[in-house]
Amino acid sequence: MTQIEHVTTLRLLKRISAVALGVAGFAGLVATAHAGTVITVAGDRDGLGMLNVVISLKPIGVAAPAAVPAIITVTQENLQFKPYISVIRKGSSVVFANRDTVEHHIKSFSSSRPFEIAVHKPGDTPPPIRFDSEGAIVAYCILHDWMRAYVYVADTPWYGTSNATGSVRIENVPAGEYEVNAWHPDLGQFKPPLTTKLTVPESGIVQTTFKFEFKPRPIRQAPRQSGVKTADAHQHH
Amino acid sequence: MRIARSLFALRSLLASALCVCATSVALAQAPNEAALAAFGGFTGLSKMTEDFVERVQKNPRIGRFFKEADTERIQAMLTDLFCDVLGGGCKYQGKSMQAVHANMKVASADFNVLAEELQNALTAANVPFADQNKLIAKLAPMHRDIVEK
Structure with a gap:
């Protein structure tokens, strides 16, 4: 390492620690300052709780705090993508790792971020794919037609995905006005999410409900057939 | 004939070359937007196709084929298929038309109803008539792989 590189590295380190301190300070501030909890409940046409609804809160009139881009992993395991839905912050990246014993061929047709990972060998971990546009991306496996994964790109740190009862709980949300978006995979690529506005109190809980005008389709599962080899979960060390 | 054959060979050569590059590497697909301009680009084509699939599914005659789809x-x-045949720079990598329609017993009249719904979706998407015909002309030969005699 040359002198100049060394100095640059030191400077970079200093800057990183400054940012880290800033983030820690900010987090501390949020925890102690006026912040509330948002609970949302999403239901289908018949009022039943809906699984896999992505809720995101965007502050109105102020920019969402900056975030350090993250890298998450979506695996292919037992001929399924795992997790089925991921929510990431805009600017973050996803690694699609093949943990099966068969090849996969991943392709996204979403206009906001088309990509393809052709001939995706078992055990292969290709470079991360960065997502810079807000919205939902769906990735398919060309070889296994039931396999799909969703990546929801949100430009806010406040989000969550609903459980089987349809509820999401987002804590430590600074008091203020927010736009709340509720998105479900069955909306497809072009139908907009359901949206509402709410005021997060300085403490305590604010609750809102969403009603989708359809019944969610069942999530497609891998067919049970003896001819297809899958990774055995017990073989992982 | 010879020209067509060598063109085909060149295409497969190019395709395999691309495949080598694509191995384990995420490539951004770059649709040729100019070829898709009349359809509103790749996004427009994608929206039109979504509308088309919804129309087909609701159609009283052929909706049954798509009930469980x-x-x-x-x-x-x-x-991807439409973008491919329009020269939009996409590569359809799905199953062959023959394979996806096997055992479905699609009649010629069903095929025609589907073509009508495609025209409806294209018209709703404000695709000029000449461009509608261009797409339909490219798809028409698939009749022999889809319809059961």
Whole structure:
């Protein structure tokens, strides 16, 4: 390492620690300052709780705090993508790792971020794919037609995905006005999410409900057939 | 004939070359937007296809074929197929038309109803008539792989 590189590295380190301190300070501030909890409940046409609804809160009139881009992993395991839905912050990246014993061929047709990972060998971990546009991306496996994964790109740190009862709980949300978006995979690529506005109190809980005008389709599962080899979960060390 | 054959060979050569590059590497697909301009680009084509699949599914005559179908995947794959035949720079990688329609017993009249719904979707998407015909002309030969005699 040359002198100049060394100095640059030191400077970079200093800057990183400054940012880290800033983030820690900010987090501390949020925890102690006026912040509330948002609970949302999403239901289908018949009022039943809906699984896999992505809720995101965007502050109105102020920019969402900056975030350090993250890298998450979506695996292919037992001929399924795992997790089925991921929510990431805009600017973050996803690694699609093949943990099966068969090849996969991943392709996204979403206009906001088309990509393809052709001939995706078992055990292969290709470079991360960065997502810079807000919205939902769906990735398919060309070889296994039931396999799909969703990546929801949100430009806010406040989000969550609903459980089987349809509820999401987002804590430590600074008091203020927010736009709340509720998105479900069955909306497809072009139908907009359901949206509402709410005021997060300085403490305590604010609750809102969403009603989708359809019944969610069942999530497609891998067919049970003896001819297809899958990774055995017990073989992982 | 010879020219066509060597063109084909060149295409497969190019395709395999691309495949080598694509191995384990995420490549951004770059649709040729100019070829898709009349359809509103790749996004416009994608929206039109979504509308088309919805129309087909609701159609009283042919909707039954799509009752259990994964319409979201069909929409995605069809967009690629349309983009491919229009020279839009996409490569359809789904199953062959013959394979996906096997045992479905699609009649010629069903095929025609589907073609009508495609025209309806194209008209709703404000695609000029000449461009509608261009797409339909490219798809028409698939009749022999889809319809059961």
